[in-house]
């Protein structure tokens with residue numbers, strides 16, 4: 001009830017103001033007001049026991065500022081980030097738009113974040129004991145030729161504090177980031193990450209799985225290449241998918257649909273599901289896949305599992321439907 005009231009109130013505010021308020025509230029004792037019990041439906045994947053298969057997708061808590069409250073919403077795991085080596089402001093505001101009639105969001109945040117050192121402190125000072133993923137990226141000013149340095153820097157600082165790392169090369173809001181999904185740029189990046197992972201394992205005796213988060217806007221041929229490279233380089237899993245630059249499947253006649261950025265929520269599900277289907281086909285039946293993109297009902301999540309996902313994540317559905325959606329999905333998947 002209180003959660004519903006808070007959500008309805010936030011939905012009346014400008015999108016980014018509402019988001020920042022939600023993060024502040026979730027990081028404070030106020031978050032106890034929306035506390036729910038997580039449903040137990042444990043899944044083993046990549047050597048990790050996930051208490052249930054429904055996770056929070058990256059970008060909601062970019063800095064790890066709201067772990068306290070987020071840990072009480074019923075999620076089986078949380079992914080924080082995308083975080084970059086140095087803090088950066090992101091794109092000019094406004095950069096976050098709600099398309100209510102479509103249960104969708106367009107964002108061009110541009111990796112606004114407080115930098116890896118801040119996130120590391122937040123995680124160290126947090127009482128969160130659940131499964132944690134840290135999603136890493138490169139600073140806007142870092143050219144793609146030096147991107148590996150940024151990813152390795154973040155990996156080295158974060159790997160000992162989390163259960164898995166996500167390499168995000170699929171945000172549409174950092175110029176040329178998606179180029180890292182192609183040809184030698186991809187091969188070099190993944191091989192470099194593998195080396196960093198093995199070096200860290202030797203030094204710390206902890207193996208931290210690395211997942212690669214991909215875009216829903218790739219051709220079938222590109223997807224086959226990427227999946228093969230991700231597996232050949234020894235990465236541990238794929239997250240399908242980030243937001244889309246397409247504007248297909250939109251019903252609203254709102255002028256906001258013309259805003260630049262990545263589209264998420266209901267209109268994304270077809271593209272995300274087709275990407276998931278192909279990645280499962282190219283990867284074989286056992287390679288770990290986390291599916292995200294367009295889940296706004298339990299039925300959507302069930303479909304992702306039927307298409308071969310091991311776990312699911314939500315972002316836009318959580319914004320519109322709140323923590324009731326986590327419960328509904330878990331009940332449907334149990």
Ligand SMILES: Cc1cc2nc3c(=O)[nH]c(=O)nc-3n(C[C@H](O)[C@H](O)[C@H](O)COP(=O)(O)O)c2cc1C
Pocket residue numbers: 057058059060062081082096105107109111135168171213241242243263264265266268292293294295313314315316317
């Ligand atoms: C406002 C906003 C910010 C996001 N920021 C990130 C991010 O920093 N890193 C990332 O990997 N994905 C980011 N995403 C993408 C989500 O993690 C997710 O992949 C995408 O929204 C599709 O899922 P959904 O339809 O459930 O929202 C962001 C999405 C939104 C709406």
